[in-house]
Amino acid sequence: MRRTDRLFDLIQILRDGKLHRAQDLAEATEVSVRTIYRDMETLQASGVPVEGERGVGYMMTAPVTLPPLNLTLAELEALHLGLAIIGEAAGPEMQAAAHTLSRKIDAVLPEDTQAPRPGWGFAVYPFAEAAKGFTHMPPLRAAIRARQKVLLGYTSLDGAETERVVRPLELEYWGRVWTLTAWCELRTGFRVFRLDRISAVKPMPALFVDEPGKRLADYDPMAAHRGGA
Incomplete structure (x- = not known):
């Protein structure tokens, strides 16, 4: 691995x-x-x-707040991702500015919150890998809002390619790795998909409603981890 x-x-x-x-x-x-x-x-x-x-x-621990602003998860993602993009893709001057901005943000965070470590905008994962999944974000976000099933093309860690119908529930960002938490009809269980491993997203005509055991509130990260892809 x-x-x-x-x-x-x-x-x-x-x-x-x-x-x-x-x-x-x-x-x-x-x-x-x-x-x-x-x-x-x-x-x-x-x-x-x-x-x-x-x-x-x-x-x-939970995401941080920036005084005097209370950041939503989406806003924190936007700030984090923006710094990461500039730090990787811009010229030397903008790269340096992104790093100094990251340090300034870190410096003003209150001591009683769980502040990100230095360099929090520049995580370990290669930016190119995360960029592979960027094009899938708009249809996935739209499907989450509309509660619409989607057909995913997905490549597992061992290189196996599958198509699976899922109920998209939540998009999350973990240090440049974007993930989709969903109920997978192929595996009949919750699964977490890395966006950089998704090859295609096709919205389906079918919508879904909350059902016990298939809601985000029912999601058990440990059980999904044991279940594999």
Whole structure:
């Protein structure tokens, strides 16, 4: 497993907000505890809101607020992604400005919130990978709002290509990796899809309504992680 894929798996495990021991994380991802320590340091340096220390455990905390503004998740994503794009794609002057802006934002965050680590706009994942999924965001957001099923073309980690009808529930952003949480009719369960691995999005005529067990409120990150793609 590539390191970027393992870091993504760790995010999925930690997103339940509970405290996880390094030993348990190591067993879940089939690596050593020493590797987990390094991975946690990488996630923290990448801006993922992970708290914890060796010998205690690790957990993911809530997004931050910027005084005097209260940022919504979408606004935080826009700010984070904008800095990331400039930091990767612009000229040297704008790249330097993006890095200094990131440091200034970090400096004014209140001490009683979980502030991003230095360089939070410039995460570990290659920008080119995240960019592959950008074109899928508008139809997915529209489908989430309309509660409309979509047909996804998806490539799993082992290279297998599948088509699956899903109920799109939520888009999230994890340090340059965008994900879609959905109810997958092929697997009859919740799945988290990386947008950079989606090859096609086709809105379906069918709409869906809330059903017990298939709602976002029913989603169990650990169960979905165990279920695979």
